[in-house]
Structure formats: structure tokens, C-alpha cells
Amino acid sequence: KQFHLYKHFHTFSVAHYEPHHSHIPQKPANLPNSLDFYPGRSSMLRMEEYHHSTLADDLMILTYRDPEAEQKFIDKRKKKYLPLRKSVLTMDTNPYAKNRPRPKPRGNKNVGPVPPRQSHRTAPELVKIVVHCMMKQSLLSKQHLLSGIMALQCITSERPTIVYSRTDVSRWKLRKGMPIGCKVHIQGPPMYTFLDKLTEIVLPRLREWQGVSISSGDQNGNITMGFPPSALSLFPDIESNYDMFPMMTGFHVVFHTTAYTDYEGRALLSGFQIPFTPGKKINRTF
Amino acid sequence: MSSPFNIRPKFSTVAIRNLLARAAKKSGGPPPGTPGYQSSNITDTRYQVIKRILYETPKPELPPMTEEDIERHKTIERAWKLFMRNQREKRDAEMAAKYRMLDKANRELEKLPSRLFVQAQMGNKTTLFPKQMKVPTETPPLKGWNNDFKSS
Numbered sequence: 001k002q003f004h005l006y007k008h009f010h011t012f013s014v015a016h017y018e019p020h021h022s023h024i025p026q027k028p029a030n031l032p033n034s035l036d037f038y039p040g041r042s043s044m045l046r047m048e049e050y051h052h053s054t055l056a057d058d059l060m061i062l063t064y065r066d067p068e069a070e071q072k073f074i075d076k077r078k079k080k081y082l083p084l085r086k087s088v089l090t091m092d093t094n095p096y097a098k099n100r101p102r103p104k105p106r107g108n109k110n111v112g113p114v115p116p117r118q119s120h121r122t123a124p125e126l127v128k129i130v131v132h133c134m135m136k137q138s139l140l141s142k143q144h145l146l147s148g149i150m151a152l153q154c155i156t157s158e159r160p161t162i163v164y165s166r167t168d169v170s171r172w173k174l175r176k177g178m179p180i181g182c183k184v185h186i187q188g189p190p191m192y193t194f195l196d197k198l199t200e201i202v203l204p205r206l207r208e209w210q211g212v213s214i215s216s217g218d219q220n221g222n223i224t225m226g227f228p229p230s231a232l233s234l235f236p237d238i239e240s241n242y243d244m245f246p247m248m249t250g251f252h253v254v255f256h257t258t259a260y261t262d263y264e265g266r267a268l269l270s271g272f273q274i275p276f277t278p279g280k281k282i283n284r285t286f
Numbered sequence: 287m288s289s290p291f292n293i294r295p296k297f298s299t300v301a302i303r304n305l306l307a308r309a310a311k312k313s314g315g316p317p318p319g320t321p322g323y324q325s326s327n328i329t330d331t332r333y334q335v336i337k338r339i340l341y342e343t344p345k346p347e348l349p350p351m352t353e354e355d356i357e358r359h360k361t362i363e364r365a366w367k368l369f370m371r372n373q374r375e376k377r378d379a380e381m382a383a384k385y386r387m388l389d390k391a392n393r394e395l396e397k398l399p400s401r402l403f404v405q406a407q408m409g410n411k412t413t414l415f416p417k418q419m420k421v422p423t424e425t426p427p428l429k430g431w432n433n434d435f436k437s438s
Contacts, residue, residue, distance in 0.1 A: 031356060032348075032351065033348045033350065034348070035345070040366070044424075046422070052377060056377075058415075060381065061388060064389075064392070066396060119385065120378070120382045120384065121378075146333050146337055146340065147333070147336065149340060150339070150340065199421070243306075243307065244303070244306040244307070244332060244336075245332075246336075263413075266414060270415040270417075271415040272421070273415075
């Protein structure tokens with residue numbers, strides 16, 4: 001009987017405010033009574049502790065550049081990724097341009113990172129590892145992907161995602177959008193346990209393998225290495241259940257570091273006991 | 287980072303292993319010698335089992351949590367995060383101090399007339415950590431110390 005008062009009640013239009021660009025969306029705290037819950041590290045991470053106690057200090061000294069060399073290095077990188085407009089060259093001195101994002105370089109090139117001024121935080125660190133497995137047999141039948149997915153999940157303890165082809169290659173009967181492989185990104189505790197397994201168990205047992213190629217790298221401190229199918233069986237997670245995997249596949253491992261040169265990335269990984277082949281001398285790029 | 291395998295599923299690992307072992311034995315097909323043999327057998331029954339494990343495991347029974355349980359859990363989480371943050375900040379402060387001294391020393395060295403150290407720094411050397419540098423372990427090695435080690 002009192003509800004007639006609400007007949008002419010107008011719904012207020014709430015102004016929709018965009019979140020501020022500095023707002024970092026926080027992941028909601030997951031509780032154990034939800035499927036999403038990640039309990040966090042369950043053991044001591046040997047590799048992480050080693051990095052903090054031993055490697056970090058040494059890397060800071062190894063990657064230190066005196067002010068002159070640092071300036072040369074930054075200028076060289078800026079020159080490589082030249083901006084579209086000349087006015088950007090005075091960006092550092094222009095007070096109005098502070099905190100603006102760096103514009104795209106000219107010539108339709110890919111944007112490359114320009115390293116920041118060095119500090120105690122710019123010593124290289126291992127950020128993430130990407131394990132990628134391409135299976136040619138999945139062209140015949142999609143179910144061969146399952147073997148790769150299971151294998152990567154066993155190795156890394158994370159569920160991989162499927163990789164789809166981006167181009168058509170009629171010679172291999174490949175069409176765009178076909179599932180061709182799987183990859184998994186690992187960070188934090190799973191990454192360090194994977195690295196531990198790799199350096200302690202897998203790499204020492206690889207046959208006729210001298211080390212990662214010294215020329216490996218994407219010029220920005222990320223190092224890649226490949227493994228033959230026989231390497232998969234060396235992992236303890238797979239060795240124990242060898243018969244249950246229908247197909248043994250090779251895979252690539254990409255180490256993503258915060259280094260800005262391959263030299264620094266290599267220095268970091270060699271600290272984690274990943275051997276590099278003694279090839280021709282690679283100059284330290286300044 | 288979700289890991290549904292932290293919570294124990296209805297299928298135990300032993301049961302899954304038995305299933306797969308049986309499937310592996312059943313996967314017959316032509317022997318490797320025959321002309322029509324394919325190295326990657328499409329009719330492998332193990333694929334069905336793997337598919338079931340990956341995509342059709344039953345949802346785990348999640349533990350019921352009272353409000354006190356939730357409060358307890360949140361307190362522990364916050365305490366752990368605080369502990370990690372304190373460790374991180376302590377490390378950061380140490381590194382900052384070390385860097386300051388390193389930078390100061392280098393700048394002092396530059397003022398000196400002879401730049402021998404800086405020349406050495408800029409030399410063409412591939413500096414990597416030594417290959418035999420052991421990452422410390424919780425327990426000593428089973429074989430003890432190898433006195434007859436030779437670096438190949």
C-alpha cells in the first residue's frame with residue numbers, strides 16, 4: 001500500500017568514471033574454497049635464493065657502466081629506434097613531455113626498448129620462462145596435441161595453451177588457424193623449480209650437447225634453446241610414467257630476462273649453471 | 287595462477303596410472319615391420335584417457351569454510367605477504383647501498399689520470415660465471431667431495 005510512492009521513482013544515471021591510468025587492478029584475494037585458489041610457494045626455491053644471495057651482487061658489478069659508457073649505450077639504442085618526429089629528440093629536456101609514452105619509430109619498424117638509467121634495480125633478473133612445443137603430427141590428427149599438452153603440464157605444473165598457425169603453407173598442408181602446438185608461460189615458483197630440474201637433471205644427461213649457442217638471443221636479453229624429443233624423457237615427471245605418453249616431442253625454452261643486451265642475459269643464465277658453447281668472442285655491446 | 291591439481295581430485299594418481307597402463311597394453315595395431323605401419327598411431331587409446339584426465343576430471347569437493355576459517359586464512363596470508371615484503375625491502379636497501387658505493391668508487395677512479403681499470407672494463411671479454419660453480423643444496427652430495435676432478 002505504501003509502494004505507490006515509488007511509482008515515479010527515477011533511476012539515477014550514475015556517471016561512469018574511467019579508472020585512472022595509474023590504477024593497478026588488484027587480483028581479488030582467492031580463498032581456498034574456490035577453484036582459482038593458488039596456495040603459493042610450497043617449498044624453498046633454491047634457485048631464487050641463490051640469485052638473491054650470490055648472483056645479484058655479482059651481476060650488478062658485471063653490468064655496471066661508467067656514466068660515459070652508459071650515455072653512449074642509451075644514445076645508440078635511441079638511434080636504432082629513431083622516433084617519427086624530430087621534436088621527440090628533445091623529449092628528455094622538454095618539461096611538458098614528462099611521463100608521455102615514447103612514440104613509435106619511423107620506417108614501420110618494431111618498437112624496441114630503450115634501457116633506463118642504471119641503478120641498483122637494473123641488474124638482470126629472470127622474469128619468466130616460456131616452454132613451447134610444436135607438433136607436426138597434429139596436422140594429421142588433432143589428438144596428437146594432447147600428448148604435448150600433458151607433457152608440458154607434467155614438466156611445468158601449469159596448464160598450457162594451444163598455439164594456432166598464423167599463415168598458410170600448402171606444402172605442409174597447413175592452413176591459417178589450425179592448432180599446431182602448445183605453449184606455457186611460467187613465472188615465480190614453478191619457473192624456479194623448472195630451472196632447477198633443467199640444470200640439475202636434464203642438461204647434464206643430454207647426449208652430444210655442448211651448451212646453448214653463444215649467439216642465441218633476441219638482442220634484448222632473452223635467450224632461447226631447443227631440445228630434441230629424447231630430452232623430454234629425461235624429466236623425472238615423465239621418466240616415471242614414460243609408457244603413458246603416446247608421443248615424445250621436442251620443445252623450445254625461452255628465458256625472458258630484464259637484461260637489455262644478450263651479453264647480460266647470458267651472464268645471468270650462466271650463473272644458474274646453463275652452459276654456453278665457447279664460440280667466437282661476442283663483444284660486450286655498450 | 288590457477289592450479290586445480292593442488293586439491294586432490296576424485297581420481298587418485300594410482301587409479302589414473304592403472305587406467306593408462308591398461309590402455310597402453312591394449313594399443314595394438316600393426317607391428318613396426320609391416321609396410322603399412324605408421325610411427326604415430328592414430329588409434330592409440332591412450333589419447334582418450336589423456337583427454338579424460340585433462341578435460342573431464344570431476345570437480346573437486348572444496349572444503350567448507352566458516353567465517354573464522356576465512357579470517358584465519360586472510361590473517362596468515364597478510365602475515366606472509368608482510369614478511370616477504372620486509373625481506374624484499376631489506377634486500378633492496380642493501381643493494382642500493384652497494385650500488386652507491388660502487389658508483390662513488392668508479393667516479394673517483396675516473397678522476398685519476400690513469401684509466402687502466404676502465405680500459406679493462408671495456409675490454410672485449412665474454413664474462414660468464416664459472417661452469418662448475420655449484421648452486422648450494424640443503425644436504426651434501428651423496429658421493430662426497432671428488433678429489434680427482436678434472437675440468438674437461
